[in-house]
Amino acid sequence: MNAAKKLLLFAFSAALLTACGSKKPFDYQKKFDFGKAGKTARKEARRYEKQGYVVFPGNPPLENQLNAAYAKQSEVDDKGLPRWIVANGSAVGQNQQASSMQAIEMAKNNLVALIESNMKNVVESDVANKQLSNEEAVSITNSIMVSVNKVSKRLGMVSPLFQTYRQLSNGNYEVQMLIGYNYEMVKNQILAEMKAELQWETDDMRTKYERYLNPELQK
Numbered sequence: 001m002n003a004a005k006k007l008l009l010f011a012f013s014a015a016l017l018t019a020c021g022s023k024k025p026f027d028y029q030k031k032f033d034f035g036k037a038g039k040t041a042r043k044e045a046r047r048y049e050k051q052g053y054v055v056f057p058g059n060p061p062l063e064n065q066l067n068a069a070y071a072k073q074s075e076v077d078d079k080g081l082p083r084w085i086v087a088n089g090s091a092v093g094q095n096q097q098a099s100s101m102q103a104i105e106m107a108k109n110n111l112v113a114l115i116e117s118n119m120k121n122v123v124e125s126d127v128a129n130k131q132l133s134n135e136e137a138v139s140i141t142n143s144i145m146v147s148v149n150k151v152s153k154r155l156g157m158v159s160p161l162f163q164t165y166r167q168l169s170n171g172n173y174e175v176q177m178l179i180g181y182n183y184e185m186v187k188n189q190i191l192a193e194m195k196a197e198l199q200w201e202t203d204d205m206r207t208k209y210e211r212y213l214n215p216e217l218q219k
Contacts, residue, residue, distance in 0.1 A: 035064070037061075037063035037064050037066065037067035038067050038070070040066075040070065041063045041064075041066040041067035041070060042063045044063075044066050045061070045062035045063035045066055048062055048164055048176070049062065051166065052166040052167075053164040053165065053166045053176065054164065054165065054166065055164060056096075056163055056164070056165060059163065062162075062164055065161065065162040065163070065164075066162055068161060068162075069086065069161035069162045069178050069180070072084045072086060072161055072180045073086050073180075077184075081183070082183050083182065083183060083184075084180045084181065084182060084183060085111055085114055085115060085180070085181055085182075085183045085186065086111075086161065086178055086179070086180045087107050087108075087110035087111035087113075087114060087178070087179060088107055088110060088176070088177065088178050088179075089102075089103040089104060089105070089106035089107025089108070089109075089110060089176075089177045089178075089179065090103055090106065090174065090175065090176050090177065091103040091106060091174070091175055092168070092172050092173070092174045092175075093172060093173055093175075094171075094172055094173070095173060096165055096173050096175065099165065099172075099173045099174065099175040100163065100165075100175050100177070102175075103163075103175040103176070103177040104158065104160070104177060104179065107158075107160075107177055107178070107179040108152055108155045108158065108179065109152050111152075111155075111179065111181055111186065112148050112151055112152040112155065112186060112190070113148070113152075115148070115183070115186055115187055115190060116144055116145065116148040116190075119144050119187075119190070120141060120144060123137050123140055123141055123144075124137070140194075143194050143197040144190070144194065146193070146197055147190045147191075147193030147194045147197060148190055150193050151186065151189045151190050151193060155181070155186070155189075158179045158180070158181055159179070159180075160177050160178065160179050161178045161179060161180045162176075162177065162178040163175065163176070163177045163178075164176050164177075
């Protein structure tokens with residue numbers, strides 16, 4: 001390496017060190033502003049606080065968590081259908097961790113149960129409109145129930161939209177939680193299970209079930 005290249009490299013390194021050293025260290029004591037939550041979220045947060053609920057360490061204030069959860073529930077896709085399905089769960093246990101895990105599992109079960117209910121409503125509507133017979137409705141309803149049960153047991157990791165806890169007078173901890181999951185993702189998992197469950201059906205029956213087995217036909 002000639003002298004000119006060495007000089008250029010030395011100058012570049014010095015400039016880089018100066019630039020890095022000129023930055024101020026991050027102030028971890030600086031107060032973080034989460035922004036102002038909506039009126040409904042603030043009112044609901046106060047209700048929780050009056051009941052003795054507090055924030056899990058490291059989580060945003062209750063009102064900001066609720067505000068974010070409400071925002072998720074209002075999101076819709078290009079068809080105007082809900083983008084997220086939100087469900088709640090609660091549990092009481094001897095410690096925070098155990099209570100949180102139980103609350104999440106309950107919320108997962110509630111979440112898939114909501115989709116199960118929506119799908120069953122479609123079946124009942126078709127029976128009323130004579131698009132399905134009672135026997136066909138029983139068959140597909142049973143398939144929905146089996147598929148939902150399987151999906152609920154292997155539902156992936158979920159991030160709580162809202163979680164809070166309080167310590168009860170007996171020393172136990174009560175946890176309240178809201179979780180959200182992509183509506184299409186959960187529904188497609190259930191429909192995939194239904195397809196497997198209905199493999200033994202005749203082609204004629206599968207054709208009748210087509211609107212339940214294909215997401216794009218679910219209205």
